[in-house]
Amino acid sequence: MRSVFVVSPFDGGWCLKIADTGEVLFFDTGGQAERRARAMAEEARSLGRPAEVWVHDRAGRLVGRWVDDHYVIEQAVEAA
Template identity: 50%
Template sequence: MACLFEVSPYDGGWCVKIGDTGEVLFFTGRRRAVAEAHDLARAWPTGAEVRIHGRSAEARSFEAWFEDPAPPLGAVAGA
């Protein structure tokens, strides 16, 4: 199962919630929070999904982005 990284607005800033660990990281800007979520997802050892929520409470839509983990160096392709 993929780890979920959720980017959401939070009291004057943005937060990234890491689903597998329960950690929450706080940022002043949306762009920095999104970049960090993508960086964490790329480095995650299993599959990962990034969800980016909008600031508007009425607009409950989000962007989704999936990252498959890279195979370890020297791994046989398709194995």
Template identity: 55%
Template sequence: MRGALGVFIVRPNPDAGWSLSDADNGEVLVFESGGQAERLAMALARQAHATHGAGEVWVYDRLDRIVGRWRVAAVGMALADVDETAKAA
């Protein structure tokens, strides 16, 4: 798990549903759908950005490949370069 401040990771669970992990403290929440997990992750990233100046959401698929990385920008969320994220992971 990455210890970067304000990074929230969304990935499918092996059994069922989707998980949302806080990379800072390892806390994990489980959801029925990926959309639910992503919406909360985006809200938490915006809150982290407002508080600490940094917030990101990393989304993985069922093959454990990163398929999306969103960074909080001053005016909203911005899609980051997935290849850059894969190198950092």
């Protein structure tokens, strides 16, 4: 089972949601939340579990993902 760590804005700060446990951690900046998420994903991978980090911007849009330590940029889809 893949571990997923979600970074998103929350009440003037940022949060990291750990999908496996439902735990939520709070941070002052998105960078802090993303660094912690990546560290937790690396720890999961060291235990043999695949992991992803999903990163949202201040508008709540998914803008990128770290998948098995490779960054994937999400492309915005324009409405027709």
